[in-house]
Amino acid sequence: MYASLADLARIGGGADGGVTRVAWSPELFDAYAWAGERMRTMGLEVEIDSAGNLLGRWSAGPVGSSAVVVGSHLDTVPSGGRFDGALGVVAAIHAVRVLKEEGFEPDRPLWIVAFMDEEGTRFNAALFGSRAFTGESLTGLGDRMGTDGVSLREAMAAAGYELDRAGEACRVGRVGAYLELHIEQGPVLESEGVEIGVVTSIVGLRGYRVRLTGEANHAGTTPMGLRRDALAGAARIALELREAARARAETTANVGRIAVEPGGANVVPGLADFTIDVRATTVEGLGELEHLVVESVARIAAEEGLGPDVQQTFALDPLELDPALVSAVERAAAEEGASAMRLPSGAGHDAMIVGRHVPAAMLFVPSHRGISHSPEEYSSPEHVELGMRVLARVLRSTLRTDG
Numbered sequence: 564m565y566a567s568l569a570d571l572a573r574i575g576g577g578a579d580g581g582v583t584r585v586a587w588s589p590e591l592f593d594a595y596a597w598a599g600e601r602m603r604t605m606g607l608e609v610e611i612d613s614a615g616n617l618l619g620r621w622s623a624g625p626v627g628s629s630a631v632v633v634g635s636h637l638d639t640v641p642s643g644g645r646f647d648g649a650l651g652v653v654a655a656i657h658a659v660r661v662l663k664e665e666g667f668e669p670d671r672p673l674w675i676v677a678f679m680d681e682e683g684t685r686f687n688a689a690l691f692g693s694r695a696f697t698g699e700s701l702t703g704l705g706d707r708m709g710t711d712g713v714s715l716r717e718a719m720a721a722a723g724y725e726l727d728r729a730g731e732a733c734r735v736g737r738v739g740a741y742l743e744l745h746i747e748q749g750p751v752l753e754s755e756g757v758e759i760g761v762v763t764s765i766v767g768l769r770g771y772r773v774r775l776t777g778e779a780n781h782a783g784t785t786p787m788g789l790r791r792d793a794l795a796g797a798a799r800i801a802l803e804l805r806e807a808a809r810a811r812a813e814t815t816a817n818v819g820r821i822a823v824e825p826g827g828a829n830v831v832p833g834l835a836d837f838t839i840d841v842r843a844t845t846v847e848g849l850g851e852l853e854h855l856v857v858e859s860v861a862r863i864a865a866e867e868g869l870g871p872d873v874q875q876t877f878a879l880d881p882l883e884l885d886p887a888l889v890s891a892v893e894r895a896a897a898e899e900g901a902s903a904m905r906l907p908s909g910a911g912h913d914a915m916i917v918g919r920h921v922p923a924a925m926l927f928v929p930s931h932r933g934i935s936h937s938p939e940e941y942s943s944p945e946h947v948e949l950g951m952r953v954l955a956r957v958l959r960s961t962l963r964t965d966g
């Protein structure tokens with residue numbers, strides 16, 4: 564497993580130790596060739612679908628029986644780590660190899676998948692492949708420009724794909740279950756000393772852009788009681804959301820970007836333009852946060868004499884993973900002798916798209932210091948191997964169940 568991950572990391576590997584395989588790039592397709600060759604050697608039927616998803620299919624069971632899909636993604640952020648996404652695909656290949664070597668005969672088909680553009684850093688079109696796989700129309704994203712001045716439509720064409728045909732990749736109707744092994748990308752498992760994370764839910768999030776308008780004025784002559792300080796209002800909102808998130812379970816709030824105008828050391832800020840990102844693992848929790856954002860911005864703006872403008876820029880609902888599959892992962896971990904705990908995922912994954920259509924489960928292995936999207940990303944050989952073995956056990960049980 565570890566040698567495979569090191570081998571794969573050479574494709575798109577940089578001098579800083581990071582890996583760069585952005586969506587639709589030659590490096591990503593080189594990684595597809597690497598994984599495709601390994602799947603073909605095991606007797607799988609390999610193809611890249613019209614949305615750029617790599618699939619390796621092991622046909623089995625009666626005609627029409629639903630497939631168990633296992634995988635993740637092979638694309639990375641610029642100078643990302645070697646485990647994010649890659650682990651799930653490499654582990655799926657190794658788990659299937661284990662099953663093949665022991666002569667296991669599935670009762671239903673098994674598909675290994677690497678979804679196109681999970682990360683979304685190039686075109687802000689995250690989860691592109693899984694969205695196409697589940698029937699979401701993506702033609703509206705064609706004009707999204709990458710940082711290199713190439714549009715999504717053009718990048719696809721350069722790789723030999725047509726955006727208007729991405730819809731043909733919709734095959735979720737033939738799928739009965741989805742499994743994904745991933746690194747945690749957070750510090751919880753390591754700090755708890757636990758080997759396997761059994762993911763129960765994937766957070767939903769709401770993104771906002773807020774503009775508070777006050778009055779720019781002289782910093783020395785304007786009395787404190789008469790100021791309409793837009794930055795002070797924004798700061799109060801950020802702190803209030805922080806306290807609210809701290810007081811709740813499995814909830815986060817973040818103000819990640821702020822700009823003030825006119826921006827002089829001796830000028831009261833007349834405008835604050837900032838972002839809010841709130842996340843929760845349940846629909847109710849997210850609804851509460853939505854209300855909180857709108858209410859606190861309105862109230863604090865009124866108290867500070869500011870004009871508020873709130874726009875929602877992003878919305879993704881939380882997903883509770885399938886209870887039966889979650890229990891199957893937990894059982895598999897116990898049978899493998901691994902310590903395990905249930906936890907939510909604070910990051911988005913392809914499972915949150917596929918899991919809205921079919922039963923889905925995820926498992927995590929620990930990330931050293933919780934670092935991800937960085938050359939410093941690290942998971943130990945022992946944890947990586949254990950994750951693969953637990954995954955193989957879950958596959959044995961799900962492939963025996965008639966879908």
Ligand SMILES: [Zn+2]
Nearest residue numbers: 647648681745
């Ligand atoms: Zn990932």
